Amino acid sequence: MKYIWSTDHKVISMQYLFTGMFMAVIGGFMAYVFRMQLAFPDIAVPGYGVVSPGEYNALVTNHGTIMIFWVAMPVLIASFGNFLIPLMIGADDMVFPRINRLSFQLFALSAVVILASLFVEGGGFGGAWTAYPPLSAEAEYNLTGLGASLWLVAVALEFVAFLLGGINFIVTLMNARAPGMKAYDIPIVVWMIVIASILFMLSVGPLIAGAIMLLFDQTLNTGFYDPARGGDPILWQHLFWFFGHPEVYVVLLPAIGITIEIVATFARKKLFGYKLMLYTAVSTAILSFFVWAHHQFVAGIDPRMANVFTVTTLLISVPIAELLFIIMATLYGGSIRLTTPMLWALAFIAEFLIGGVTGIFLGASGSDIFLHDTYFVLAHFHYTFFPIAIIGSFAAVTFWFPKMFGRMMNDTLGKVHFWGTVIPFNFIFIPLFVLGLGGQHRRIYNYKLFPELVDGQPLRVFATYAMLVMLAFQLVFFYNFFRSMRKGPKAPKNPWESNTLEWTTESPPPHGNWPVDEMPTVYRGAYEYGHPDREEDYWPQNLPS
Amino acid sequence: MSEHKINYTKIYFTLLALLAVSVAGPFIGIQWVTLVTAFGIALVKANLVIQNFMHIRVEKSWIKWMLSFSILMILLLFYGVAPDVMRHEGQNWTNVAAQAAVERGIPDGEHEEEAAHAEAEPALAVEESDFAAAGTYVTYCAFCHGVGGRGDGVASSAFDPRPADFGAAAFWDARADDQVALAIREGGAAVGRSESMPPWGSVLDEAQAAAMVEYLKAFQTGG
Amino acid sequence: MTMTKPIATTRSASGIPTGRLAIWWVLASEVVIFGGLIAAYLMHRLGHPEWADAAAHTNTWIGAFNTVVLLTSSFTAVMAHQAAERGDGKKAARLLLLTVGGALTFLVVKGLEWRSEISHGYTITANGFWSFYYTAAGLHAAHVIAGAIIMLFVARDAAKNRELHRVELIGIYWHFVDVVWIFLFPLLYIAK
Numbered sequence: 001m002k003y004i005w006s007t008d009h010k011v012i013s014m015q016y017l018f019t020g021m022f023m024a025v026i027g028g029f030m031a032y033v034f035r036m037q038l039a040f041p042d043i044a045v046p047g048y049g050v051v052s053p054g055e056y057n058a059l060v061t062n063h064g065t066i067m068i069f070w071v072a073m074p075v076l077i078a079s080f081g082n083f084l085i086p087l088m089i090g091a092d093d094m095v096f097p098r099i100n101r102l103s104f105q106l107f108a109l110s111a112v113v114i115l116a117s118l119f120v121e122g123g124g125f126g127g128a129w130t131a132y133p134p135l136s137a138e139a140e141y142n143l144t145g146l147g148a149s150l151w152l153v154a155v156a157l158e159f160v161a162f163l164l165g166g167i168n169f170i171v172t173l174m175n176a177r178a179p180g181m182k183a184y185d186i187p188i189v190v191w192m193i194v195i196a197s198i199l200f201m202l203s204v205g206p207l208i209a210g211a212i213m214l215l216f217d218q219t220l221n222t223g224f225y226d227p228a229r230g231g232d233p234i235l236w237q238h239l240f241w242f243f244g245h246p247e248v249y250v251v252l253l254p255a256i257g258i259t260i261e262i263v264a265t266f267a268r269k270k271l272f273g274y275k276l277m278l279y280t281a282v283s284t285a286i287l288s289f290f291v292w293a294h295h296q297f298v299a300g301i302d303p304r305m306a307n308v309f310t311v312t313t314l315l316i317s318v319p320i321a322e323l324l325f326i327i328m329a330t331l332y333g334g335s336i337r338l339t340t341p342m343l344w345a346l347a348f349i350a351e352f353l354i355g356g357v358t359g360i361f362l363g364a365s366g367s368d369i370f371l372h373d374t375y376f377v378l379a380h381f382h383y384t385f386f387p388i389a390i391i392g393s394f395a396a397v398t399f400w401f402p403k404m405f406g407r408m409m410n411d412t413l414g415k416v417h418f419w420g421t422v423i424p425f426n427f428i429f430i431p432l433f434v435l436g437l438g439g440q441h442r443r444i445y446n447y448k449l450f451p452e453l454v455d456g457q458p459l460r461v462f463a464t465y466a467m468l469v470m471l472a473f474q475l476v477f478f479y480n481f482f483r484s485m486r487k488g489p490k491a492p493k494n495p496w497e498s499n500t501l502e503w504t505t506e507s508p509p510p511h512g513n514w515p516v517d518e519m520p521t522v523y524r525g526a527y528e529y530g531h532p533d534r535e536e537d538y539w540p541q542n543l544p545s
Numbered sequence: 546m547s548e549h550k551i552n553y554t555k556i557y558f559t560l561l562a563l564l565a566v567s568v569a570g571p572f573i574g575i576q577w578v579t580l581v582t583a584f585g586i587a588l589v590k591a592n593l594v595i596q597n598f599m600h601i602r603v604e605k606s607w608i609k610w611m612l613s614f615s616i617l618m619i620l621l622l623f624y625g626v627a628p629d630v631m632r633h634e635g636q637n638w639t640n641v642a643a644q645a646a647v648e649r650g651i652p653d654g655e656h657e658e659e660a661a662h663a664e665a666e667p668a669l670a671v672e673e674s675d676f677a678a679a680g681t682y683v684t685y686c687a688f689c690h691g692v693g694g695r696g697d698g699v700a701s702s703a704f705d706p707r708p709a710d711f712g713a714a715a716f717w718d719a720r721a722d723d724q725v726a727l728a729i730r731e732g733g734a735a736v737g738r739s740e741s742m743p744p745w746g747s748v749l750d751e752a753q754a755a756a757m758v759e760y761l762k763a764f765q766t767g768g
Numbered sequence: 769m770t771m772t773k774p775i776a777t778t779r780s781a782s783g784i785p786t787g788r789l790a791i792w793w794v795l796a797s798e799v800v801i802f803g804g805l806i807a808a809y810l811m812h813r814l815g816h817p818e819w820a821d822a823a824a825h826t827n828t829w830i831g832a833f834n835t836v837v838l839l840t841s842s843f844t845a846v847m848a849h850q851a852a853e854r855g856d857g858k859k860a861a862r863l864l865l866l867t868v869g870g871a872l873t874f875l876v877v878k879g880l881e882w883r884s885e886i887s888h889g890y891t892i893t894a895n896g897f898w899s900f901y902y903t904a905a906g907l908h909a910a911h912v913i914a915g916a917i918i919m920l921f922v923a924r925d926a927a928k929n930r931e932l933h934r935v936e937l938i939g940i941y942w943h944f945v946d947v948v949w950i951f952l953f954p955l956l957y958i959a960k
Contacts, residue, residue, distance in 0.1 A: 086776060091774070091775065091776035091779070092774045092775045092776055093774035093776050094774075094776065095774070095776050095777045095786050095790075096777070096790065097774060163797050167790055167793045167794060167797070168790075170793055171786055171789050171790045171793065172776060174781065174782040174784075174789060175776075175779050175780050175781050175782050175784075175786045175789060176775075176776035176777070176779045176781070176786075177779070177781045181781075201793070201796065201797045201800070202614070202615055202618050202796070202797075202800055203618075203800075204797075204800075205797060205798075205799070205800025205801040205802075205803065205804050206619075206622055206800060206801075206803070206804025206805075206807070206808075207804070208801050208804070209801055209802075209804035209805035209808060209907075210804065210808070212805075212903060212907065213805075213808070213899075213903065216892070216899070216903060220892055220893060221893050222892055222893050222899040222903075223893070223896060223899065224896075224899055224900075227640070227642035227643060227646075228642055228646075229646075229895075229896060230643070230646050230812065230816050230819070230895070230896035231812070231896060232629075232630045232640070232643065232812070234629050234630060235626065235629075235630045235808060235811070238622075238625070238626040238629065238630070239622075239626075239804065239808070242622055242625075242626075289618060289621060290621070292625070293625070300629075300638055301629050302628050302629060302635040302636055302638065303635075303636050303637060304628075304635070304636055305625075305628060305629070512774075516775070519775065553843060553846050553847060553850070554843075557839065557840070557843040560839050561836065561839060564832065564835055564836065564839065567953075567954060567958060568828060568832045568958070570958065571828075571958060571960070579958065579959070580959065583954035583958040583959055584954055584959075586954075587950050587951050587953070587954050590950050591947045591950050591951065594842060594943050594946055594947050594950070595943070595947060597846075598842055598843075598845070598846045598939070598943045598946075599939075599940050599943045599944070604784075605782075605783060605784055608784075608792050611792070611793075611796055612792070612795070612796060612799065615796045615799040615800050615803070616799060616803065618800060618803075619799070619800060619803030619804065619806075619807055622803075622804060622807055623807040623810065623811070626807070626811065627811050627814075630808075630811045630812070630815065631810075631811040631812070631814050631815040632815065633815060643815065643816070646816065646818070647815075647816060647817065647818055649818075
């Protein structure tokens with residue numbers, strides 16, 4: 001019972017982690033159902049039943065919404081932010097522990113609401129995670145009136161939870177650092193989570209306003225997005241994407257931060273360019289505000305605007321590529337230790353790279369005219385989101401598990417899980433690039449109804465089989481995770497020989513993180529690996545010399 | 546943190562005086578005066594409250610930067626979105642519904658049902674009975690056949706032969722009305738013409754296609 | 769609800785006390801929420817000059833009165849802060865209660881105003897202008913209510929000379945609510 005009402009940041013981080021993992025299972029199950037429908041249309045899906053067109057829409061809508069808002073953000077930002085930030089800056093907790101608890105409670109409520117939305121009359125909202133009106137505003141069009149409003153309320157609650165949580169993270173980083181920790185001594189992952197929180201906060205505001213307007217259109221019959229009554233559906237698109245694009249960087253930056261921590265530790269090498277990485281991350285965040293309409297190239301926006309957004313979108317690939325280059329430069333010449341977390345970090349770089357370069361075709365308005373709304377888009381964003389949300393999460397979990405739970409995960413099972421996830425992942429989505437280039441459009445529940453697309457069916461079946469293999473291998477992770485929690489070998493304070501402050505305390509850390517009179521003082525940066533004068537190849541931040 | 550001798554009472558009465566001016570502004574009756582007094586004074590009042598009551602003038606300067614950045618993002622939102630939402634036409638696009646609404650004025654709530662249909666009508670000189678055809682034409686046909694029906698739509702130069710020119714008497718002399726309706730519903734190939742004309746049978750039923758033919762004829766008189 | 773503050777809360781590496789820093793970040797997020805709503809309203813209002821017919825029916829005098837009420841409540845809030853700075857918790861609490869009184873007056877007047885407008889048929893669905901009017905003023909009113917409630921808690925503690933720094937914090941939030949209204953007033957009442 002004390003765990004439910006706890007204000008300890010570590011307990012709250014577990015709450016977010018387990019909620020996120022649970023929601024990942026739900027989101028993954030939805031993907032299983034709709035991919036089975038696509039591969040074997042109108043045949044009952046084992047474990048679900050026959051998928052009607054309306055249900056298909058609800059499944060893809062909620063899969064997307066849940067994976068972004070109830071898996072990626074809670075795990076990468078809320079869970080690891082809560083766990084790592086106080087520990088890595090040498091604090092005993094967040095500066096506002098009770099607001100922290102409130103944030104999780106609001107988040108938990110939002111999860112209950114989104115799950116409830118799936119079971120009400122009419123079923124879950126089926127208007128796509130982008131919820132464009134008039135489809136999302138009029139129950140007579142979307143046929144899921146109650147589900148649509150509950151979906152909107154759930155997302156709004158989640159936004160408020162993350163606004164509150166974000167403020168906690170930002171103020172904690174700004175104020176609660178250990179004595180001696182200057183700005184450039186802060187580990188990159190902490191910076192990234194805080195920059196992501198600021199980016200989220202500044203971009204979500206207009207969408208909250210827009211969501212209130214949409215909710216009123218749905219429930220009060222206002223006409224904010226109804227052109228016949230002086231409204232404009234394009235306004236929703238702009239408000240949505242003004243947030244939606246920065247949002248992808250909100251999840252990307254923490255994933256890159258996690259990758260950096262792991263790479264520096266297991267390459268035994270100083271981070272290639274700390275300040276460069278920091279400033280590049282900030283520039284990416286600022287630039288991300290200027291690219292949003294590339295999601296709307298064929299929506300009817302003024303073509304002259306499309307020109308502007310093409311330029312800005314192609315420009316933003318530069319700082320992002322630079323972040324990846326810095327990681328690669330850190331690896332170069334390092335003494336590589338291929339542990340499971342390191343494998344995940346390396347996979348992140350490789351897979352995200354593919355996602356990033358395919359984005360170029362979509363960012364140029366000319367090629368986007370053909371590719372928009374095809375499976376090419378879908379494959380692109382899964383090649384970016386999957387590394388961020390899934391690979392990034394597994395990297396973080398396998399790396400910090402010893403600190404969080406005081407035991408070591410089994411490395412062999414970890415590697416089996418790794419290969420069983422990453423290889424099938426590519427076999428799911430490369431066929432989808434091919435199908436997209438061939439003209440297969442999104443959000444269709446049965447491609448056999450389209451004579452010109454029937455030929456692609458073998459690829460759809462192949463992708464689905466790959467997904468089944470990948471899902472099966474997740475059982476290895478769950479077994480490893482839960483078994484190691486109870487029976488894994490006890491973890492020492494610093495199993496990976498890493499520099500940052502969280503590794504200087506017990507595994508798991510006690511309440512208050514360090515004894516009150518032993519709070520750490522910081523003497524150097526976080527990446528002093530492989531220093532030529534030292535005997536050890538690492539140099540913890542809290543050692544006086 | 547000390548307040549550096551700010552006279553709050555003086556600021557308060559200044560705020561009230563400014564409010565009085567901004568309320569009086571509209572009575573002068575000149576629009577730009579109203580706007581300046583209303584919004585200019587709002588800016589001044591807000592500044593007084595922010596600097597003095599919220600103590601921004603003695604706060605660490607980066608707080609000002611952080612808040613300014615938020616406001617900058619809102620300006621970015623406004624200038625990035627207004628060209629699409631505030632304006633009602635641009636390069637190759639027209640917000641027909643909004644233009645119609647502006648011309649007619651939004652009706653009361655109880656009339657919105659029938660008025661909504663009326664407002665779908667673009668500002669073309671066509672008869673009341675053709676209102677459904679007008680909206681449909683703009684949505685599906687104008688891209689190739691042109692807003693004025695002269696076969697000079699945005700995409701027209703891509704086709705050989707060019708899309709049909711409904712304003713030319715020669716077009717109507719050369720074929721029967723039901724042939725035109727058939728082409729609309731089943732495509733150009735169905736009447737022995739270019740297959741670039743797609744079939745629209747899923748959009749228009751026979752009665753609607755016939756109504757569309759009548760609508761198209763009006764282009765001959767510059768409709 | 770009392771718990772020992774973590775050491776983290778007492779540190780101040782940035783030089784700004786933690787509570788005040790947090791309030792400024794809350795305001796930053798509120799700026800973009802209200803800013804988004806107001807920007808959306810402006811785009812529509814400028815693009816639909818025919819909304820002037822509807823806008824003509826807002827009551828400028830009531831709006832002006834409510835502006836006076838909010839400005840006065842901001843004044844009492846900053847005086848409360850001054851009292852708290854001098855350690856006079858009881859006076860701070862009294863001034864905060866006056867501020868809450870201002871908030872209640874504002875809400876009552878707004879309630880009467882809306883009742884009158886609704887009875888004339890100017891409902892939220894009547895027209896695009898009215899939709900924005902009720903949404904913007906409604907969102908603002910929700911923030912007035914939330915602020916007033918929190919202010920009551922702060923006043924209760926201040927009267928016992930506890931947590932006096934929170935008087936300033938709730939004051940900063942309150943001034944923001946006032947500033948939003950300073951812009952809503954000309955937008956909804958004067959610019960006809």
